Amino acid sequence: MRKRPLIVLSTVAAATLLLAGCSGDAAPDSTADPTSTPNTACMADLPSGAGSDAVVVDGEGADAKVSVPAGTEITAAERTVVKEGSGDDLHAGDLVSLRYQLVDAATSEVLASSSLGPDGVVPALLSSGQSQQQNYDLTQEFAFTAAVECAPLGSQVALALPPVQDGSNANILYVETIEKLPTTASGEDVDPVEGMPTVELDDEGAPTITIPDGDAPTETEVETLKKGDGPVVQSGDLVTVQYRGVKWSDGSEFDSSWGRGAVPAQFPTTGVVTGFKMALEGQTVGSQVVVAMPPKDGYGASEGNELQNESLVFVVDILGTTPIAQAG
Template sequence: MRKRPLLVLSTVAAATLLLAGCSGSASPEPTDTSSPAPESSCLADLKSGAGSDAVVVDGTGADAKVTVPAGTELTEPERSVIVEGDGEDVMPGDLVSLRYQLIDAVTNEVLSTSERGPDGVLSALLSTQNSQQMVDPTQAPVFTVAAECIPIGSSVVVTLPSTQEGSNPSILYVETIEELPTVASGEDVDPTEGMPAVELDDAGAPTITIPEGDAPAETKVAALKEGDGAVVASGDLVTVQYRGVKWSDGSEFDSSWSRDAAPAQFQTTGVVTGFKMALEGQKVGSQVVVVMPPKDGYGEGEINETDLVGETLVFVVDILATTPLEQPQQ
């Protein structure tokens, strides 16, 4: 999976633009978010301060009203816990469902919310990136900064100081709801004749066996597990586990399972056609196998050892979550 855009869960510095519904610039190369963080460590571990402590939250869920008192100074990124939940601590690398609001800290206007997701809920894959820059909390992905190292069921406010001259600071209010599975949770479906055979190990990672005979001339998609979650629509931000192999020799060329089993996130419109066909119309919780000829993969041409041109490709994909990126019309 080489062709996919920059993850929408970008840095705090870009949060105001991204959470307002902009998906950011696409990147032709995958963004690696799978470097493991040190065990039981937070990436930013923001502390509370006068700014975040001053924010007032009335109510919960979609009815929560977030107010910043006039004159509140927001000069540093800070996090205050409004309600501490009773679940397990959320850690980098977890996939969680959450509600959020992004608030203009000067006007108290709601700039963006999770209402674009089913039932007003989004699914967030908390980044595991770690680097020397993590001493600066503005470099940590925004939902990770908000949710990390506090229990599921908590609600928090994070102050986001202005990053551009003339723009207002903002407040991110987040409620974590539950930790989501990182493998397909749907019901098993009988195998489809002629499709590659798939076996799962104890962790859920697939082994793919190519059948005898010629590769199909058209893209074929078959369900291995049938989920009952939201339906993936065109342009959605999806969270998946996947493994890709070549039909020609069965060798793996790309896999989230080979990167510490960390799920991947990307838009359905940012991947090759055959992968897009495998995702759209499927329900969250499903696992599918797709066989795509070169025309729906990386194009026709002479097969060689350095790229995927001319190759028929096979993917097994666990569909873990999907989120529309556009805000609903008011």
């Protein structure tokens, strides 16, 4: 379903090349490919060093001021836990809320922050950076993982990132983790709509979809199964979701985050097919929706695609959304 690259924090994205190589295209091209089963090992296991240790953090929360003393040299990726939290250690695959600032190490200028999120807080899916967002050039997610992995929830961390090219400045990514977020929809149940596919959930929240008798819809139809009370998903937002997709024709599954260790997926609303986009935008975080779409809002007559001329059904748990300014 993805259409074109999105870079959330271009400076951090480029800097993650120093931490790990992100690779090519994901398949199938139905939705963003989620990360694999959560990994309890440290992915980057970065040491502290003179550069990250020199970072000064005055205060915490939305009022935190991050500065770097003049003359501080940052020549390697380093991590310093400024203040250790009291929660469980975090690992790739965790969905957390956090505050962050990306700071120019030479000037202490804030280049980017979580200020776009409600109360200056955004959700982040900690990832290995190797599969979940392969069709983006690079994203901030692996940098967040490198910053907070294997540190207790509630920690304040400074990640020092050396210059990515000649003439550029080093950066500091300062992150405060706040809480673990639910990985299934948490909203209030809504009465089902007659004629729409029905959904049953197992004990883990994984959905089973039953296609009703009758013809597939000729227009995309969206039904809210659970109504959340979180922020509203806007066009272009980076959303975090669980999902399962089946064909209307035979009910067979073609894609699912539940089949990959139940690790959520993350992608922009503008990077998916029209019917999926319609299911997301205008919904609130915590909601679960089911969408039935005709081929024109899916893959149409795309020659050779396994979903060519198929009407599709998705069940989607909306777990988080972040307003994003698209780069390039």
